[in-house]
Structures are given as C-alpha cells and as structure tokens.
Amino acid sequence: MRYKVVETSTVTDDSLEAILNEWTxxxxxxxxxxxxxxxxxxxxxxxxxxxxxxx
Incomplete structure (x- = not known):
C-alpha cells in the first residue's frame, strides 16, 4: 500500500475538487x-x- 498526502492552504470547494480530480x-x-x-x-x-x- 502506498500513501499520498496533498497539502493546500487554499481551502475552497474548487481547490479541493481540483486536488481530488487530479489525483484520482x-x-x-x-x-x-x-x-x-x-x-x-x-x-x-x-x-x-x-x-x-x-x-
């Protein structure tokens, strides 16, 4: 099992959605x-x- 942690200081629905879409x-x-x-x-x-x- 591998783990990935993505940190963001821009906590908006758009930024979180972009992170989720990119990595999935x-x-x-x-x-x-x-x-x-x-x-x-x-x-x-x-x-x-x-x-x-x-x-």
Whole structure:
C-alpha cells in the first residue's frame, strides 16, 4: 500500500475538487481530508488530503 498526502492552504470547494480530480485520475483512491483551523476562525487555514493505492 502506498500513501499520498496533498497539502493546500487554499481551502475552497474548487481547490479541493481540483486536488481530488487530479489525483484520482492518476489512480489514487481518496482516503480522508483533515482541516487545520485557526483559533477564533470558522474557516480552515489549510487542509491535508490523503490518498492510497495498491502497489
């Protein structure tokens, strides 16, 4: 099993969609997304998108 982590500081629906489309088209399977929040803010400061694939 191989793992891929993609970090983004632009956390919008468009940017996350682009990441998901790019890596799934390359054969990676979406696993999870984790958001990093700023204290006192309701919007995420960054996101980590996790993918896996069998090798």
């Amino acid at each position: 088209q390359q054969g990676w399977q979406f696993d999870a997304v984790k958001f990093v929040m700023h204290e006192g803010s309701r919007r995420p400061a960054m996101a980590f998108v996790f993918f896996t694939r069998e090798e």
